[in-house]
Every structure is written in C-alpha cells, then in structure tokens.
Amino acid sequence: MPSVARYLTPVLSNRSVADDFYELQLHWPPEAAIPRPGLFLTIRSADGSVRLLRRPFAFSRYDREDNSARIIYKLRGTATTQLAAKRPFDTIDILAPLGTGFPLPEPDTRPILVAGGIGVGPILFLARTLIAHATEPRVIVGARTAGGLPPLPAEEYGEVIACTEDGSYGHRGTAVEALSSYLETTSISNNSGESVLYLCGPEPMLAAAHRLAIECGITAYVALEQTMGCAIGACMGCAVRVRGPEKYARVCTEGPVFDSRTIDWRTTT
C-alpha cells in the first residue's frame, strides 16, 4: 500500500453529473502518491458544529496534465450534503491514498467492468486506465433510472452497455442481468477462461455477480463499499468475513478490492 498522508487541498470544481450525483475535482498534492483505480480517500467534511467521521470515496479519475484527482459521489446524508456545497478554492481535508487497487488484467484476458449506483466512479477510472494502456474493456453501468447515469461518452469509455431498472434508458434490468446477457450473447459463458470481471456496486449486486462468475468459471474482482470507521486499519469497523484461516479482512486495508472467491458471501447478504 502506498504511504498514506493527510493533505489540505483546494477544490477545482464540484458539479452535478446525474440526479443526486456530483463530481468533485481536487488539486492533487504533488508530494502525494498517484491515485490508481480501486484506491480511495477519506474526506473530513465537518463544518460548523457538526463533527463527523471521515467519509470514504473511491477515486474516479486522475489527470497528470493538470495534476488533479476526482471522485463521483451520491448525495446521501450530512457529509455528502456538506461536500456538495464546496466551491472552487475551498479547501478539503483528505487522507489518501487508501486501500488496495484493482489488479490489472493479464495481457491475454478480456476485462468486463460492471458498475452499479455509487460504484460508477472506480469502474470508469479503471476503464480509462485500461484504454490508456491499449486494452479495450467492456463497460456495463446500471442505475435505477436514467437520471442516475452519469455521462458515458463512447470516445472515452468505448461502447458502454447502460441499463436501468425501470427501463427509462438502455437495457431494462440490473447491471448483473445485463452482464449475464452479455456473457450469453458473446458465447463466452462456457469457455470464458480469458475473461475477467471487475465490479463495484451494492453488495447484493456483487454477490449475484460472484455467483455468475463461479457458474461461468470467470475470475471476479469486487470493490466493497462497507461503511467504515477509521479507514486506516485500526478500528476493525469495516471487517468482512472471508474464507480461510484469517476469517476476517478489513475492507479499508486488505480491500476494498478482493477476489470475489475470498469473501464469505453467506454472511454479507
């Protein structure tokens, strides 16, 4: 894990990208380790008399040209509402970079990236990174309704399979249903040794994708969004049950990215 440090860094922009979703762009401190897909930061967003635990958010982008990093976040409660009020030149207090990133696919594998809800940021970051390394991923993004999908330009992410649960945009259904159809139509579900899945989204989605990956004999890497206390490995608040002698793993330090076969899914959903 890269060394973690605290930084006070200015906001470059903070704009709405979908219903209840914002994209925050921060100046990236030159002395800080470069963000990679799957890593996250925590933000201390306490203003005034409200003091909150730092909140974790996955990186959604890093741009070397202007030395900036981004997150895509959903308005949920106090911390994200405070964050949405931040304006350019306001300062943000971050701890970064945290966690383990997505392992990059082997050269002869075909990466399939699947995002649901707030999992969209790290998946788009991985897509951009793979494309920059001349690997064409297939990206599937799911939301409840059309308004929950951020812009997904084909020139940046290739031809994205978008799906909505209410059918208001793209395929009707969940991201895992779209994944299942994609695997069937590309006839790789029975001979899929060279495919690899990368997923981020709500836990039921990850558990369903894990079962599908096992059926198809595909390796799946999942980024978990467990609620966290300290986010630096001290409090055990984010521990999940894993298979094997260790029994528990901390999502903040051993994760948030895991091979889906290491998670004991019976205890998560």
Ligand SMILES: Cc1cc2nc3c(=O)[nH]c(=O)nc-3n(C[C@H](O)[C@H](O)[C@H](O)COP(=O)(O)OP(=O)(O)OC[C@H]3O[C@@H](n4cnc5c(N)ncnc54)[C@H](O)[C@@H]3O)c2cc1C
């Ligand atoms: C490693 C990691 C990466 C994350 N990346 C992102 C990201 O890229 N974008 C993003 O929008 N969010 C992300 N989250 C979730 C984010 O941390 C929470 O949405 C945020 O802390 C909510 O804070 P709040 O004070 O606004 O809401 P709160 O008042 O704390 O919570 C409001 C509601 O959201 C639910 N909630 C809070 N945290 C989570 C969570 N982690 N998972 C599921 N439900 C939760 C609560 O149960 C409650 O119902 C990530 C979480 C983790 C652990």
